[in-house]
Amino acid sequence: MGDITIFGIPVALGTMLYQAFIFTVLFWLLHKLCFKKIVDALENRKKHIENQLTVTEQYKEEAKQKLEEQTKLLEETRREVLEMRKKCKEETEQLLKNARDEAYQIRAKAVEEQKKRLNQGA
Amino acid sequence: MHHSSPLVQWFSLTFDLSIVLTTTVASLLVFLFVYFTTKTVTTKIPTSRQNVIEWIVEFVQKIMRNTIGSSRNMFTLSCGITLLLYIFTANILGLPFTIIAGEDHAIWWKSPTSDAHVPITLAIMMIVYSHYNDIRTLGFNHYITGYVKPFKALLPTNIMEQFSNTLTLGLRLFGNMYAKEIMLLLLIGSIKKGIFVGILAAVPLLIWLAFGLFIGALQAYIFVTLTMVYVSLRLQH
Numbered sequence: 001m002g003d004i005t006i007f008g009i010p011v012a013l014g015t016m017l018y019q020a021f022i023f024t025v026l027f028w029l030l031h032k033l034c035f036k037k038i039v040d041a042l043e044n045r046k047k048h049i050e051n052q053l054t055v056t057e058q059y060k061e062e063a064k065q066k067l068e069e070q071t072k073l074l075e076e077t078r079r080e081v082l083e084m085r086k087k088c089k090e091e092t093e094q095l096l097k098n099a100r101d102e103a104y105q106i107r108a109k110a111v112e113e114q115k116k117r118l119n120q121g122a
Numbered sequence: 123m124h125h126s127s128p129l130v131q132w133f134s135l136t137f138d139l140s141i142v143l144t145t146t147v148a149s150l151l152v153f154l155f156v157y158f159t160t161k162t163v164t165t166k167i168p169t170s171r172q173n174v175i176e177w178i179v180e181f182v183q184k185i186m187r188n189t190i191g192s193s194r195n196m197f198t199l200s201c202g203i204t205l206l207l208y209i210f211t212a213n214i215l216g217l218p219f220t221i222i223a224g225e226d227h228a229i230w231w232k233s234p235t236s237d238a239h240v241p242i243t244l245a246i247m248m249i250v251y252s253h254y255n256d257i258r259t260l261g262f263n264h265y266i267t268g269y270v271k272p273f274k275a276l277l278p279t280n281i282m283e284q285f286s287n288t289l290t291l292g293l294r295l296f297g298n299m300y301a302k303e304i305m306l307l308l309l310i311g312s313i314k315k316g317i318f319v320g321i322l323a324a325v326p327l328l329i330w331l332a333f334g335l336f337i338g339a340l341q342a343y344i345f346v347t348l349t350m351v352y353v354s355l356r357l358q359h
Contacts, residue, residue: 012239015134018142019234020241026149026208031200034160038172038179039196044165 127237144234148212155207162330170292179203182346189350190357198353201251205244205348209235209295213338216303217331220310236299238292241345246290248349249284256356268356291348298341303333 101118128139137195162346169174182202183193193199216233234240257265309327313320 002236012129012136012138014132014137014143015239016139017135019145019240020247021202022145022149023208023244023247026153026203027201029152029153029206031197034156035179035200035203036196037163038160038175039199041163041165041168041172042176048165058318111150 128230138237138239140228140230141157141230141237143242144231145212145240146217148208148215149258151211152204152207164269173233178206179241182206182317182318185343185347185350188356190354191223196351198255200349202250202346205248205349206342210342211217213299213302214335214343216299217334220307232303233299235341236303238296238300241271241295241299242288242292244345245288246294248291249288249352252282252349252353252356255353259357265356266272287352289347291352295341298337300339302330305330306334 004013127141130137130139156175159171161171162169163172164256175211179199182199186199190198212235213233216231216236219227219231221231222229253265256268270277271280306327309323309330309357312323
């Protein structure tokens with residue numbers, strides 16, 4: 001039993017129409033309700049991850065730059081400190097020398113005065 | 123062993139009730155599956171349910187990229203995913219059981235794809251869609267001139283090709299599923315020949331069920347891939 005026959009094969013047109021109908025309905029429902037949502041979500045996640053990767057790359061670059069700056073700064077500071085220490089040492093030595101010289105002078109003066117006084121007394 | 127189909131006449135058209143029943147069930151199953159897996163879609167970390175549907179979507183997108191070259195066309199993508207899920211569900215519908223009822227041994231429950239009407243209808247729809255897609259994206263002129271390329275002499279061949287594409291696309295699926303159902307019926311029917319034959323047939327039946335599951339998935343994949351190939355072929359030349 002069939003509606004038409006093609007080369008002797010009975011074809012039930014109603015079955016085919018119903019099949020086309022149910023598949024179209026299923027397709028439209030899923031197309032409108034579900035697939036747009038899931039594909040959008042996939043796209044958004046892809047974009048989000050791409051963004052995150054670019055941002056990470058940027059941060060990495062920035063961090064590298066900062067680190068270089070810091071290293072430079074640290075070296076400068078160290079050099080300055082060394083210079084300062086050297087200068088301080090020199091200054092201290094100078095001061096010490098001055099003080100010693102002065103002390104010698106004072107002592108020499110004192111000795112001379114003592115001698116003078118003794119001579120006068122004698 | 124002869125089986126018939128429960129045919130009825132409505133509006134002077136013949137309907138096979140078993141196919142009406144099984145295709146409706148298959149559509150419902152697919153719809154419910156997709157509906158529940160996409161119910162709570164999130165862009166953040168996906169749930170396991172979402173992972174399943176994402177895997178299927180990406181699978182079809184990959185087929186599209188391999189054949190058409192891009193997976194941008196949402197209509198084609200939806201078509202591919204629906205086809206894949208629907209054909210797979212329809213293919214494995216007949217695996218758990220077959221219901222034969224009535225005095226005329228009518229088969230009420232089977233894989234709807236094991237009846238030629240279903241795959242041929244799907245194939246016609248897909249070929250018509252590939253033609254529609256051609257006209258919509260590249261214009262009617264391109265569509266008409268496509269029939270006389272590369273030479274005018276190939277016009278009959280090009281027209282014949284469209285019919286043969288439809289037939290092979292549909293009949294490939296039908297043949298595989300029909301063979302699967304026939305083998306299942308034979309193996310299950312062996313129980314009537316006695317308990318000893320039934321036990322002997324148990325192991326082949328088990329293997330055949332697993333194989334049926336495998337070809338069910340494979341044929342669904344092939345159908346979707348070929349649909350995409352036919353769509354892409356019409357978009358090229």
